[in-house]
Amino acid sequence: MLSVALRTLRARWVTFTGSFVALSLGVALLTVMGLALASSATAPDRAPERFATAPVVVMGQDTLRVPTPTGDRAARLTHPRPVPTTTVTRLKELGPVVEDRSFTVRAEGGPADLVGHPWSTAAFAPYQLATGRAPRTDGEVAVTGDWTRPGRLIDTDRGPVRVVGTLTSRGFENAVFFTDAHAARIQPVSTQVAVDGEPSAVREAVGDSAQVLTGGTRRLADADPDRDSEALTAMNALFGTAGGVTAFVSVFVVASTFAFAVAQRRREFALLRTSGASPGQIRRTVLAEALAVGALASATGCVLGSHGAPALASWVVGEGLAPAWFAIGDHTWPYHTAFFTGLLVALCGATAASWRAGRTGPAEALREASADSRTVTPGRLLCGTALLLTAAVTLALALTGDPGDLLHRKSYVIRPMLLITAAALLSPLVLRPLVRLLARLPGVCALLVRENTATSVRRTAALAAPVLVTVALAGSLLGATATLNRAKSAEADERTSTAAFVVTPAAGSGFDDATLRRLRAVPGAEVSPSSSTAVHVLEDGVALVRSEARAASPGPLAATTRLPLAAGEPSGLDDDSIIVNEEWQRHRVGERVRVWLGDGTPRVLRIAAVMTTGTGDNGVYVTPRNAPGATVDRVDVALARGTDPKAVATALRTAVGAGNGQVLTRDQWIRATHPETNRTTRLGLLLVLGIALLYTGISVANTMVMGTSDRVRDLAVLRLAGATRWQVLRMTGAEALTVVTAGALLGLLVAAANLATLGSALALQSAPVTVAFPWRALGTTTAACGLLAVISAAIPAALALRRRPAELAGVRE
Known part of the structure; x- marks a missing residue:
């Protein structure tokens, strides 16, 4: 054999x-x-970057550790703690201490990611002067890179400064170095210090108040060490x-x-x-x-x-x-x-x-005859039915148990595979009536197309199945991300429905107290500053769960924001309470929960109100007192009745100051913050769909070439019956398009079913249901499959028809 x-x-x-x-x-x-x-x-x-030559680095605690019966649970703090002043005092007895201060800087004509440091820390990288000299007085700076030159006066959000030197870039940051005194006034808090002393002595002086970094661990003092x-x-x-x-x-x-x-x-x-x-x-x-x-x-x-x-x-x-x-x-x-x-x-x-x-x-x-007597084999029917039942049961369990799991990327990428495979296996059951319906047009060509595609079910199924898979994948994956993004945008729109303006600071910074006082003084404006923070809660005694949070005062919050509440009122929020969502294990109004704030401070807070879960963006609300270290990064503004919006907008822009932020209308802010699929996920989906489309092309081309090569005698009989070569080719192309259309329609139905389950999960989470179909992607995919099918069918048929019809049919003359 x-x-x-x-x-x-x-x-x-x-x-x-x-x-x-x-x-x-x-x-x-x-x-x-x-x-x-x-x-x-x-x-x-x-390797350490900013502190490559520093003997020892002492860094404030940036990790929350909570003991549990199964061991400590750790989480990164949203607001790392500064090095205590008393600790710095003890360290100065051991040797020279350089306090590091990092802050964002926005400079005219400079890179968007400029960061400021005190000059004394430049030696630890080490940075070397390329031109000019070091800063000596307030208002003088040295910068990395070649975007400016010594002697230039530059406007920054920290005031006008004069460049007195440039440094050779180290590749990991774009830095601006101020004098130590000037940097201390800009950023009074220091989260890390460099110490020239023996590590053992430093550890003894520090104790449990901070972290001591030596050797390779000094990289933890760099920005984003886990990137x-x-x-x-x-x-x-x-x-x-x-x-x-x-x-x-x-x-x-x-x-x-x-x-x-x-x-x-x-x-x-x-x-x-x-x-x-x-x-x-x-x-x-x-x-x-x-x-x-x-x-x-x-x-x-x-x-x-x-x-x-x-x-x-x-x-x-x-x-x-x-x-x-x-x-x-x-x-x-x-x-x-x-x-x-x-x-x-x-x-x-x-x-x-x-x-x-x-x-x-x-x-x-x-x-x-080449007609197929059986629509689908028992094995295929059994496998398809089993997969369909599996998809239905697992979906029902997810919707009744944890509908929020269906909104996660792993779920909406993997779960559709079951339904897509089941539909592809069972597709021959509906292909015959579907192609008969699609080809129900008058004329001999339509009759031949209808009968040929309906009779040769195996060939039709082999061509339609990969088209079904590709269209269903494109509709399910791209439609899921678009649906979730629309739902998140609708949630943000609903939350800010009572605000007229949203004021945001320049990138990477926050509003200072002086700016907030000016904003509050704008006539006719109800101002609600808020900060980004986080809280942690221990669930089931072993799981340390982090929840994104915003810190805001309850009165202004109620006036400018419409929270999606399931119970309670935002006015009940105070320094001893918290607003949570239904995703929390304990979420009844009046219950007390033990939480850890963004800087690791433990608190026991009363639940003042409960929000719906939504898409997962309905986080937590606390008061500013429970967000130590957080800076105001957003100001919602509502208007008093009868107030002129244009006048308020002008006053808000004056209060913010040029270059320190922007004043957006609510609609502008919604458009600017419209959720987008992150770049890695988007490229991953495109890679997946590209693979599927590639395989579909291979399968379509192979099926059409195999099918056409076995129909040479049938095509010859049509030629002997009086059909022209063009009529035969047109019929062959029409058959291919009919089957591709049928496969695309079935794929669209499968995608619709997958997106309907996603919509059901959103509804159960009390989130806006706005199902989105990626029509452009679906149309492009179907058109590509149709074009490839027509070409793969027409070329072999055209080559075969170059021979005499009688010779192809095996008829002796």
Whole structure:
């Protein structure tokens, strides 16, 4: 049987080309993803940057630790604590101490991410003067980079300054160095200090009041020390999802290809049965073919992946998705995993087809018609029904148990796969009536299209299924992100419905007390300043849960904000209470909860009101007293009755001052803060959809080429009956478009069902339900599939029709 399988591969190479290409690409992608995941499994710690030469760095506590029966639970503090003054005093007895102060700076013509420091800290990087000198008096600064030159007077939000020197850039920040005294007035609080002393003596002096950093741990004093690990975690999620979709779609395409190939070879297998071949020998033949194709395709895919992985690494680094140091290592397990996965995919895809081939009876050799007598096989019906029931049951459990889980990215990316697979398996049940409906037009061509597509159900299903999968994926994934973004925007719109203006500071800063006093003094304006903060709560005695929060005074908050309350009133908020949402484990008005504030301070607060859960953005509200260290980063403004909005807007802009912030109308603020899918997630979804579309193209082209090559005699009979070559080609293209349209419609229905479940979850969370269909993406995907199907059908038909009709039909003249 092995020799028969090899001869079959050589004779029917067109039939197996699609499977070979799909498997090769699948294994290549799995190899690339595996190499990327292996190379990013452990991120090397960055070397210290700002304090590379500092002997010892003492940093205020930035981690909350809560003891539980199963061990301590830790979380990063939103507002790290400063180094206590008494601790700094003791450290000065050990040696020179340099207090570090960091603050944002906005300078005319300068980079947007400028950060200010005292000059004494420049030596720890170390920075070196490229031109000019160090600052000596207030109003003098030295800057990194070449965006300015010594002698220039620059306007900044910290007042006008004169550049007296420039420093060679170190690559990790754009810095402005003030004198130590000037920096201390701008930022009185110091969260870290550099000490020239013995580490043991420093630890003894500090005790538990702060952290002592030496050696490599000094990197923790740099800005965002975890950025590398966070970027790699996001990248791993992206590659993991793409690898899963690759395996899912490749199995589907290969299984569909083998099933269609077996259906086309019924008479061939029947002749083998007539000549004495047993069902087991037929099955082994099909599996041997799959083994040969799988082994060759997997090996090819590994070679392609070894060249594609470095290109991917360069791309993610260039796009800013990975750190600059990221590169592909010399791991070998991704090659083994990808190769044997490809081989397993080929064998799994051929298993069902081999059982069908083994059931072929000798009488099938006498069949002349190519019509399909069975709409769907029992195995396919069983698998499709089981997956459909699984999808329905798991969805029902999620909606009744935790509907909020359906709003998470992992859920709305993975859950639709069950329903999509079930729909693809069961699609032959509805394809026949659907294509008859789509082709219900007058004329002979429409009649032939209708009957050909409805009669050859296997060919129709093999073409429609990948289109269904791709359209359903595009609609489900892109529609889910658009729906959630719209719901979040609608929530923000509802919360700010009573505000006329929203005043925001310049990027990276907050409003000072003087600015707030000027804003409060604007006639006819009800001003509600608020700050971003967070609180932590221990649930079930073991889980330390962080909740984003805003700090605001209750009176102004009630006047400018309409909270989505399920119980209580915002006026009940005071310094001893908190407003929570229904997602909290304890969320009854009047209950007392133990929380830890943004700086780690423990408090026991009474629940004054409870908000609905919504999309997850309905966080927590506390008073400013319970947000130590938080700066005002937003001011909502409501108007008194009869107040002129233009006059108030002018007064607000005057109060803020030029360059220190902007005054937006409520509608402008809603548009400016409209939620957008983050860049990593968006690229991940596009990668997933690109893989699906690529496989769809392979499957469509392979199915059309295989189907058209087996219909040569049918096309010749049409030519002998009087049809012109153009009429035959037009009929072939119309058949392809009809089937693609049917697959797209089924995919749209599946996407609608997936988005309906998302809408149900939003409704159960009391969030705005605004289901969004990505019509442009769906139209583009369908058009691409249709164009490819028409080309793949027309080219083989045109080549076949170049021969004489009588010769094609096997008729002797």
